[in-house]
Amino acid sequence: MSSNLLPMPLRTVLARPTASHSPARSTCHGAARAFGMSSALLATGYPYQGVPRDSHGLSMPIPKPSSKSPEIPPYPYGPRRVYKQSNGGLYGSSRIQFGNNVSEKHNVKTPRKWRPNVQRRRLWSDSLRCFVQTKVTTSVLRTIDKAGGLDNYLLGDKTQRIKELGPWGWKLRWRIMQSETVEQRFAAERMALGLPPKSPGVLQAEALREATLMGLIPAGAPAQQTQQLMAETQQVIDGDRDFVIGKDEGFMKEQAP
DSSP, X not given: OOGGGSOHHHHHHHHSOOTTHHHHHHHHHHHHHHTOOXXXXXXXXXTTOOOOOSSSGGGSOOOOTTOOOTTSOOOTTOOOSSSGGGGGSBOTTOOOEEEEEEOTTTOOEEEEEEOOOEEEEEEEETTTTEEEEEEEEHHXXXXXXXXXXXXXXXXXXXXXXXXXXXXXXXXXXXXXXXXXXXXXHHHHHHHHTTOOOOOHHHHHHHHHHHHHHTTSSOTTOOHHHXXXXXXXXXXXXXXXXXXXXXXXXXXXXXXXX
């Protein structure tokens, strides 16, 4: 039967897609967009990082992998010189492994390499009450599940765990330690060990000692100058204002020959 013999309504129905198929196509396109590998998802850093909902909130966001934050203590093992991509994610001890494929018949060696299975995930943090976007290997994901969550993994006190964290995990560890949930957890551990709780004066003395070690406050400075510098440092941490730590009165001063 030729198409000219068909009635007009029937040709219209056959040529036009039915209403049941149209939502399926739109849903499929939506799923493709949701799981697509766009340039924003593959960009360096984490552009869709979560916003902490603890007491600090927006005043202390999640640090970036490449940012230089003077308030964060330096990583004790330093940046990784081999496989530098692991400095911006939770890679554990995974590295690129090199080897050969050897044929059974002629024993011909073909060089090859094995890369870690790295994925970009959003992991929930109970202390920050938000998702933390990070690059993580599947082996570290299994370790996080065994530890009981991201916070327990980052707060591990074993030497091997600190080595596995890397510079990025060390920054995340410092950030969750500033939340009230982890502070209450540490206070409960001190009470269980029979240690007295830390008073605000002790906490301020520890912050002063850390600031002196990092060079933010000169050693042996008067108490008034120390308090002023600590206040300015806190303002810089809370906002984006620049400040000068110290002034050299004799800088660029001409001297008589």
